[in-house]
Amino acid sequence: MQSIQASELAAWIEDTGREQPLLLDVREEWEVHTASLPGIVHIPMNSIPDALEQLPRDTDIICICHHGMRSMQVARFLEHHGFSRVINLSGGMDAVSRTVYPHIPVY
Numbered sequence: 001m002q003s004i005q006a007s008e009l010a011a012w013i014e015d016t017g018r019e020q021p022l023l024l025d026v027r028e029e030w031e032v033h034t035a036s037l038p039g040i041v042h043i044p045m046n047s048i049p050d051a052l053e054q055l056p057r058d059t060d061i062i063c064i065c066h067h068g069m070r071s072m073q074v075a076r077f078l079e080h081h082g083f084s085r086v087i088n089l090s091g092g093m094d095a096v097s098r099t100v101y102p103h104i105p106v107y
Contacts, residue, residue, distance in 0.1 A: 001075050002087045004062060006095040013037075021060035021087070026074045031066060035093050035105045045070050052081055060085045066107075068092040 004012075012018060025032055025040040032042050043051045045065070055061060061083065063071035068090050075088040089095070097104040 001072070001079060003068075003072075003090045004087050005090055006100045009062060009089060009096070010100040019060070021062045022056060023064060024055070024061050024071075024074070025064045026070055027065050027093070031093075031107070034107045035097060037064070037093075037096065037101075037104075040064070045074055048074055048077060052078075055083065057083055058085075060087060062087045062089055064089045064092060066092045067094050 012021065023037055023040045025036060025042045026045040026048065027042075028044055029042075032040070036042075043054070055078070061078065063075045063078070063086065065071040065074075068088060071092060072088045075086045078086045091099075093104070094106060097106045
């Protein structure tokens with residue numbers, strides 16, 4: 001499984017000439033309301049098995065959670081189900097808030 005650091009993700013998002021990934025946020029609703037990136041697709045971790053058909057197989061999917069552990073599990077699950085372009089955000093939204101976008105609350 002591939003992983004990406006918060007700074008690498010920020011550079012990718014800000015590169016308008018690059019195909020943009022699907023930002024799959026697998027956190028709970030309250031977490032997304034507390035701190036999130038614009039343009040996410042929110043599917044809580046426990047709903048992923050029922051949402052596989054909603055996810056594209058021809059786009060990079062970056063899995064996001066609070067610290068990177070739930071998203072790693074989801075990324076492995078997606079790979080197990082045939083998704084080949086899955087990337088885990090190391091450090092999750094906590095790393096994004098602390099290192100790249102300080103305007104996003106740390107919780």
